[in-house]
Amino acid sequence: MLKQQLQIKLSQKLSPQQIKLMKLIQLSTLDLEQKIETEMGENPALESGTESVKSENQESDFEETTKIETDEIDIDQYLSDDEIPSYRLYTNNYSSDDQERTIPLSGGISFHQSLLQQMGNLILNEDEMLIAEFLIGSIDDSGYLRRSDDELIDDLAFTQNIFTDKKQLSKIIRSVQSLDPPGVGARSLQECLKLQLEKKKKDRPEVVHALKIIQDEFDHFSRKHYSKLQDRVGITQEELKKSLDLISRLNPKPGGALSSTVQNTHVVPDFILSIEDGQIEVQLNRRNAPQLKVSNAYKEMLTGYQESQKKSKTQQDAVQFIKQKLDAAKWFIDAIQQRHQTLTLTINAIVAHQKEYFLTGDERKLKPMILKDIADKVDMDISTISRVANSKYIDTPYGVKLLKTFFSEGLKNEEGEDVSSIEIKNILSQLIAEENKKKPITDEVLSKLMKEKGYIVARRTIAKYREQLDIPVARLRKEL
Numbered sequence: 001m002l003k004q005q006l007q008i009k010l011s012q013k014l015s016p017q018q019i020k021l022m023k024l025i026q027l028s029t030l031d032l033e034q035k036i037e038t039e040m041g042e043n044p045a046l047e048s049g050t051e052s053v054k055s056e057n058q059e060s061d062f063e064e065t066t067k068i069e070t071d072e073i074d075i076d077q078y079l080s081d082d083e084i085p086s087y088r089l090y091t092n093n094y095s096s097d098d099q100e101r102t103i104p105l106s107g108g109i110s111f112h113q114s115l116l117q118q119m120g121n122l123i124l125n126e127d128e129m130l131i132a133e134f135l136i137g138s139i140d141d142s143g144y145l146r147r148s149d150d151e152l153i154d155d156l157a158f159t160q161n162i163f164t165d166k167k168q169l170s171k172i173i174r175s176v177q178s179l180d181p182p183g184v185g186a187r188s189l190q191e192c193l194k195l196q197l198e199k200k201k202k203d204r205p206e207v208v209h210a211l212k213i214i215q216d217e218f219d220h221f222s223r224k225h226y227s228k229l230q231d232r233v234g235i236t237q238e239e240l241k242k243s244l245d246l247i248s249r250l251n252p253k254p255g256g257a258l259s260s261t262v263q264n265t266h267v268v269p270d271f272i273l274s275i276e277d278g279q280i281e282v283q284l285n286r287r288n289a290p291q292l293k294v295s296n297a298y299k300e301m302l303t304g305y306q307e308s309q310k311k312s313k314t315q316q317d318a319v320q321f322i323k324q325k326l327d328a329a330k331w332f333i334d335a336i337q338q339r340h341q342t343l344t345l346t347i348n349a350i351v352a353h354q355k356e357y358f359l360t361g362d363e364r365k366l367k368p369m370i371l372k373d374i375a376d377k378v379d380m381d382i383s384t385i386s387r388v389a390n391s392k393y394i395d396t397p398y399g400v401k402l403l404k405t406f407f408s409e410g411l412k413n414e415e416g417e418d419v420s421s422i423e424i425k426n427i428l429s430q431l432i433a434e435e436n437k438k439k440p441i442t443d444e445v446l447s448k449l450m451k452e453k454g455y456i457v458a459r460r461t462i463a464k465y466r467e468q469l470d471i472p473v474a475r476l477r478k479e480l
Contacts, residue, residue, distance in 0.1 A: 024339045026387040029285050030268045032339075036292070039332055045298040045325035046332060048291060111143070111255050112136060118179045124172065130162055131172050135185070143184045143255030144192070145173065183254040190218045196250045206242040209235055213243060221247075224478050269395035271347050273358060280358055282351050284340060285395070292336065294329045298322055342380070346388045347403075349377040354406055361398035366420040369407050424455060425465050432471055440474035 027035060040046050115136045124132060134156060139145050147155075149166050156162045177185040182199045186192035197211045212233055213221050220228045230240055273282045302322045351358055353373065356365040371389065375382045389403040408421045431449055435441045441449070443466065447459045457465075471477070 021335050021338060022387060024335055025342055025384065026391055028391050029270045043325055043328050045295045046329040047293055047295045115179055122175045124175060128172055131156060131164060132176055134160060135173060135176050139185060141255050142253040145185050145187055181254040183251060189252060190214060192252060193247060193250050206246050209233055209239060210243040210246045224476060267393050267400055269400050270392040271394040273394055273396045275397060280351055282347055284343060292333045294326060298326055343388060345378045346374060346385060349374045350403065350406060358396065363426060364423050366422050368420045371407060424457060425469055427453065428465055429469055437479035440477040442474045
């Protein structure tokens with residue numbers, strides 16, 4: 001049986017405007033510039049420039065003498081699906097004296113394009129060329145062919161309608177592996193190193209020994225069992241050292257030299273920090289960010305429609321359309337201002353917390369700082385601080401830094417002072433860099449050495465920080 005009942009419930013939901021604001025806060029300076037350009041292109045009621053302030057007399061004069069003829073306005077050009085024709089978004093009135101402000105980027109050639117160009121030098125028939133092209137497309141950005149023969153044969157049959165067997169496939173894979181850079185198309189690291197050594201001249205003993213080590217004793221090599229390598233290969237310690245030096249100069253990722261994508265590594269800082277007379281000044285980088293305003297033409301157009309005596313259905317739609325665009329433009333301007341306020345409050349709180357570091361540039365002066373510390377200072381949510389810290393850079397006298405790097409956990413030293421984990425990691429890296437590579441220091445010994453320096457760090461914490469620094473265990477750091 002159906003029943004009706006009333007229920008009161010409290011719930012929190014983010015409005016679409018709040019969601020958009022969070023996305024604006026997360027944008028970097030470069031992304032914000034593109035977002036503003038896109039918004040101005042989509043909303044004709046949003047313009048760049050300063051808002052002109054009219055006096056009361058000017059407004060009254062305008063109301064008395066100006067009357068907008070709504071019949072002369074072509075409403076359809078505003079209500080169509082394409083709000084602004086593409087030709088209205090471009091200008092070609094450039095002078096020969098104008099400076100070219102675009103930054104040229106070299107197109108270059110991608111890794112896979114390079115392989116496809118070399119494919120013409122392979123001695124293969126037409127069907128084999130198609131298989132070779134498919135294999136090149138299956139090579140990842142590191143230069144490896146990480147798919148089994150059965151998977152490749154099945155894909156060739158189902159997607160390319162090409163039928164082959166393992167014998168023919170192996171032959172074509174060897175042909176692809178003959179391309180440059182050496183080691184491309186390998187199925188494993190062992191095969192990659194082997195291919196590179198096979199392309200070297202065998203006129204040096206270390207090349208022959210290195211090839212034998214990789215081909216027959218790769219397990220002992222990866223585990224750095226140097227004494228077993230000497231016995232099984234039958235060479236002296238000096239000969240083993242030369243062979244290992246040769247192997248260390250090989251490229252474990254042959255595809256890394258030519259990336260498949262062209263990336264722009266230029267970083268545009270979101271904040272600019274300067275120090276004058278011992279005082280820190282930090283400001284937002286508003287590079288190329290135009291000052292936004294609501295279009296006066298759209299305001300006047302709305303006034304003209306509202307004062308019209310008779311309103312047709314088309315005019316009512318026009319009024320609704322103009323109101324939506326004006327509201328969207330006002331909200332976007334307010335959101336940009338709120339973004340600036342949020343970023344300014346956050347960066348000032350971070351700089352105040354890490355004042356000693358920003359004055360000296362000494363990483364030992366960095367204090368432990370977590371997102372909650374800054375969130376409590378500026379009275380904002382932790383998620384908002386996280387959005388600011390994860391994607392923003394600050395230009396300091398000591399280089400461009402990611403804000404995220406200033407956040408770290410804290411430990412106490414013997415004197416009871418809070419010490420940043422960044423400082424602990426720097427000391428740990430220095431100890432490992434200065435160790436005797438023939439007898440690397442274990443985590444247990446590192447923990448004791450840190451204690452001697454006044455930092456009480458457990459062995460498990462040492463292991464965690466060492467992994468975060470991408471430093472292998474002592475056994476794998478061993479050298480001859």
